[in-house]
Amino acid sequence: MKKIILATKNNGKAKEFKEIFGSIGIEIVTLLDLEEDIPEIEETGETFEENAAIKAETIADRFQMPVMGDDSGLEIDALDGKPGVYSARYAGLEKSDQKNMEKVLSELDGVEQDERTARFVCVLALAVPGKETVLKRGRCEGRIGFEPIGDKGFGYDPIFYPDGYDQTMAQLEPEEKNRISHRRDAINQMMDWLKENPLAE
Numbered sequence: 001m002k003k004i005i006l007a008t009k010n011n012g013k014a015k016e017f018k019e020i021f022g023s024i025g026i027e028i029v030t031l032l033d034l035e036e037d038i039p040e041i042e043e044t045g046e047t048f049e050e051n052a053a054i055k056a057e058t059i060a061d062r063f064q065m066p067v068m069g070d071d072s073g074l075e076i077d078a079l080d081g082k083p084g085v086y087s088a089r090y091a092g093l094e095k096s097d098q099k100n101m102e103k104v105l106s107e108l109d110g111v112e113q114d115e116r117t118a119r120f121v122c123v124l125a126l127a128v129p130g131k132e133t134v135l136k137r138g139r140c141e142g143r144i145g146f147e148p149i150g151d152k153g154f155g156y157d158p159i160f161y162p163d164g165y166d167q168t169m170a171q172l173e174p175e176e177k178n179r180i181s182h183r184r185d186a187i188n189q190m191m192d193w194l195k196e197n198p199l200a201e
């Protein structure tokens with residue numbers, strides 16, 4: 001398999017998939033690369049697994065090809081796992097990383113450093129027409145800071161300190177983020193599965 005379709009319209013994810021798979025000679029094509037306009041896929045699931053499968057299966061159906069989907073987000077322990085599957089639309093449907101971070105920080109107002117533990121989660125779904133969808137869940141543990149710092153990465157990266165770092169995810173070089181991220185964890189698990197279960201070319 002030299003080319004994989006990724007069912008995403010998120011630029012940050014697209015870039016990271018291209019970097020990670022590019023380093024092993026696999027080309028990633030996303031919905032942002034296609035000429036035709038793909039309608040918004042409704043994320044009606046209650047879990048990352050359900051939503052990742054919905055994205056992958058919708059596009060696999062449409063093109064009759066193997067497709068991967070990524071549903072990801074931030075789980076904050078002091079907020080009982082929120083924003084979770086609602087990460088992208090936490091502060092409203094217009095999807096603003098800035099507003100989402102502000103909402104999280106204000107909800108954590110008064111919560112001290114030790115209590116600000118959190119993790120990024122990335123569930124990858126691989127849908128192959130006529131086969132059962134394969135799911136892999138990656139994680140990256142850390143804690144939430146007190147203000148956004150850094151301008152690399154995307155989403156909640158400026159307020160997330162991965163365990164073992166005194167820089168936010170948005171301060172790390174892309175190579176470093178891609179080495180430790182939840183997305184890399186999920187991709188590694190999917191690549192291991194694919195080694196055992198190769199798709200027909």
Ligand SMILES: O=c1nc[nH]c2c1ncn2[C@H]1C[C@H](O)[C@@H](COP(=O)(O)OP(=O)(O)OP(=O)(O)O)O1
Nearest residue numbers: 008009010070071072073074087088154155156157
């Ligand atoms: O590495 C990450 N660093 C920071 N934030 C992240 C990361 N990974 C996911 N996130 C956040 C962004 C968004 O608020 C939500 C994903 O939402 P999610 O529905 O999976 O993606 P999306 O709607 O942006 O694009 P799409 O569904 O087309 O793949 O979690």
Ligand SMILES: [Mg+2]
Nearest residue numbers: 010043071088
């Ligand atoms: Mg989404």
